Amino acid sequence: MSLSLDEVRHIAKLARLELADGDVEATQAKLNGIFGLIEEMQAVNTDGVEPMSHPQELAQRLRPDAVTEGNRRDAFQAIAPQTEAGLYLVPKVIE
Amino acid sequence: MSRTDWEVVIGLEIHTQLNTQSKIFSGASIAFGAEPNAQACAVDIALPGVLPVLNKGAVERAIRFGLAIGGTVAPKSIFARKNYFYPDLPKGYQISQYELPVVLGGKINLLVPDGKGGHYEKLVNLTRAHLEEDAGKSLHEDFHGMTGIDLNRAGTPLLEIVSEPDMRSSAEAVAYAKALHALVRWIDICDGNMQEGSFRCDANVSVRPRGQAEFGTRREIKNLNSFRFLQQAIDYEIQWQIDLIEDGGKVQQATVLFNPDTGETRAMRSKEDAHDYRYFPDPDLLPLVISSDWIERVRGELPELPAALSARFEGEYGLSAYDATALTASRETAQFYLDTVAAAGTANAKACANWVMGELAARLNKAELDITASPVSAAQLAGLVQRIADSTISNAIAKKVFEALWNKEGESADAIIDAQGLKQVTDTGAIEAIIDEVLAANQKSVEEFRAGKEKAFNALVGQCMKASKGKANPAQVNELLKKKLG
Numbered sequence: 001m002s003l004s005l006d007e008v009r010h011i012a013k014l015a016r017l018e019l020a021d022g023d024v025e026a027t028q029a030k031l032n033g034i035f036g037l038i039e040e041m042q043a044v045n046t047d048g049v050e051p052m053s054h055p056q057e058l059a060q061r062l063r064p065d066a067v068t069e070g071n072r073r074d075a076f077q078a079i080a081p082q083t084e085a086g087l088y089l090v091p092k093v094i095e
Numbered sequence: 096m097s098r099t100d101w102e103v104v105i106g107l108e109i110h111t112q113l114n115t116q117s118k119i120f121s122g123a124s125i126a127f128g129a130e131p132n133a134q135a136c137a138v139d140i141a142l143p144g145v146l147p148v149l150n151k152g153a154v155e156r157a158i159r160f161g162l163a164i165g166g167t168v169a170p171k172s173i174f175a176r177k178n179y180f181y182p183d184l185p186k187g188y189q190i191s192q193y194e195l196p197v198v199l200g201g202k203i204n205l206l207v208p209d210g211k212g213g214h215y216e217k218l219v220n221l222t223r224a225h226l227e228e229d230a231g232k233s234l235h236e237d238f239h240g241m242t243g244i245d246l247n248r249a250g251t252p253l254l255e256i257v258s259e260p261d262m263r264s265s266a267e268a269v270a271y272a273k274a275l276h277a278l279v280r281w282i283d284i285c286d287g288n289m290q291e292g293s294f295r296c297d298a299n300v301s302v303r304p305r306g307q308a309e310f311g312t313r314r315e316i317k318n319l320n321s322f323r324f325l326q327q328a329i330d331y332e333i334q335w336q337i338d339l340i341e342d343g344g345k346v347q348q349a350t351v352l353f354n355p356d357t358g359e360t361r362a363m364r365s366k367e368d369a370h371d372y373r374y375f376p377d378p379d380l381l382p383l384v385i386s387s388d389w390i391e392r393v394r395g396e397l398p399e400l401p402a403a404l405s406a407r408f409e410g411e412y413g414l415s416a417y418d419a420t421a422l423t424a425s426r427e428t429a430q431f432y433l434d435t436v437a438a439a440g441t442a443n444a445k446a447c448a449n450w451v452m453g454e455l456a457a458r459l460n461k462a463e464l465d466i467t468a469s470p471v472s473a474a475q476l477a478g479l480v481q482r483i484a485d486s487t488i489s490n491a492i493a494k495k496v497f498e499a500l501w502n503k504e505g506e507s508a509d510a511i512i513d514a515q516g517l518k519q520v521t522d523t524g525a526i527e528a529i530i531d532e533v534l535a536a537n538q539k540s541v542e543e544f545r546a547g548k549e550k551a552f553n554a555l556v557g558q559c560m561k562a563s564k565g566k567a568n569p570a571q572v573n574e575l576l577k578k579k580l581g
Binding site: 014016053054056058059060061062063064065066067068069071072073076077082084085086087088089090091092093 | 115117124130131132133134135136137140174178181182233234238239240241244246371373376380382383384
């Protein structure tokens with residue numbers, strides 16, 4: 001599988017990455033290189049091997065349902081660019 | 096021109112907020128109504144280096160739900176990242192479940208109003224239910240042209256319940272949503288508070304000519320937070336799609352919003368890539384493994400489910416399916432009914448049902464009271480039902496006694512009947528005396544009756560009841576009056 005230049009632009013847009021026109025082709029080559037690696041791996045026979053979602057063969061540890069975090073809003077908001085009435089302010093978004 | 100007969104196809108996705116103490120991946124509180132961002136910890140605001148740790152209470156609630164709907168609780172399920180950018184989603188992805196959800200399958204039986212005063216049965220199959228985190232809230236009021244972000248809700252545990260496209264009308268969709276709403280409260284996994292957003296519905300709606308096998312193109316109505324809006328939005332959407340197709344148009348797949356003020360649905364201004372979420376397994380979370388021991392322990396702790404209890408009410412108490420369903424609408428109502436029957440006796444089960452769903456429900460509704468706050472207790476209501484059953488009072492007087500119980504005029508039905516002299520008069524001599532008086536004073540009605548006017552008889556019965564202040568036994572009055580006139 002290889003990606004078209006439009007697909008590269010689309011992926012960049014989804015990832016909110018700005019790619020200069022000159023960078024699109026270089027990025028395409030890098031991504032296609034990764035796909036090449038995946039193709040190589042897909043050639044390995046995995047019949048009878050259960051798919052893994054995580055490289056470690058462990059189960060998720062669970063936490064008891066208890067409130068352990070207090071209010072640290074002031075500390076967190078000290079590094080926020082803009083806040084008001086306890087809210088983080090961001091450029092206007094409307095949908 | 097004969098118009099096409101359209102069939103409506105609806106599937107619902109319902110987000111239920113789980114009633115845990117803490118968030119799904121952090122130890123911050125999920126209590127409603129806190130100061131903005133006072134309950135958003137480092138994990139919730141996605142500071143670099145933090146890791147999610149799964150809340151056991153959220154998983155346990157998912158298991159409870161899976162068992163309650165007869166679904167399969169997955170021995171192993173996977174958390175995935177759903178990627179999109181929005182300011183109230185600080186990580187840039189929502190942790191959800193995609194390929195392997197925690198609950199698969201299951202079904203729910205409904206009674207749907209048929210619009211003619213009756214009901215019909217309907218089975219809705221569930222596709223899946225998965226655990227995920229909620230996003231924060233964006234406040235678009237004016238903050239100098241900026242948007243305010245409150246991340247208190249970020250990380251709140253949700254169980255998203257997805258149905259098969261089994262519903263064929265807005266009435267069926269509402270009946271399904273109501274049944275699910277009752278169930279999640281019954282098994283105590285969600286408080287069901289729709290105003291606070293604890294139970295939110297998305298409806299996938301399409302239409303197709305009846306008989307066509309393929310589904311039409313669907314539009315998804317987002318974020319309906321009341322049963323009334325669910326009904327209105329679906330009805331509007333159905334008509335909109337039919338009109339569009341009949342005018343030669345084609346439905347485009349879209350996400351739409353319902354505007355309660357206009358009653359209309361409107362497509363969101365979404366970019367074409369809005370649904371390109373690029374799910375992949377979250378490397379921060381290992382597979383969720385649920386042992387069969389855990390599942391069995393949860394099964395053992397489940398209360399008797401509404402469907403089973405409803406069947407018991409039908410079988411043991413002889414109630415209709417509709418009555419049994421209504422009485423199992425909530426655990427509190429069912430418990431009140433069970434307590435009433437326990438005190439009044441199984442022989443009075445039907446009468447108890449009529450009082451709980453009739454007079455009591457109407458008064459509670461009017462006073463906007465929950466049944467747990469009922470001024471009339473189950474024991475008091477049972478006492479009242481018993482006095483009707485043994486003919487101490489008539490139904491008409493019983494309403495008076497109920498009113499008196501409601502207003503705390505006495506401790507029990509018996510006390511009120513005694514204190515207010517409401518005991519039914521069944522002494523034949525006393526009733527005859529009343530009848531004689533009434534006949535003497537209403538010669539005109541007597542003559543009319545003798546002339547063949549049946550209505551005059553009823554008028555005379557009414558006069559007798561009135562003269563006895565409602566206390567005379569109506570059946571006896573009828574009988575004796577007939578004898579005297581005959």
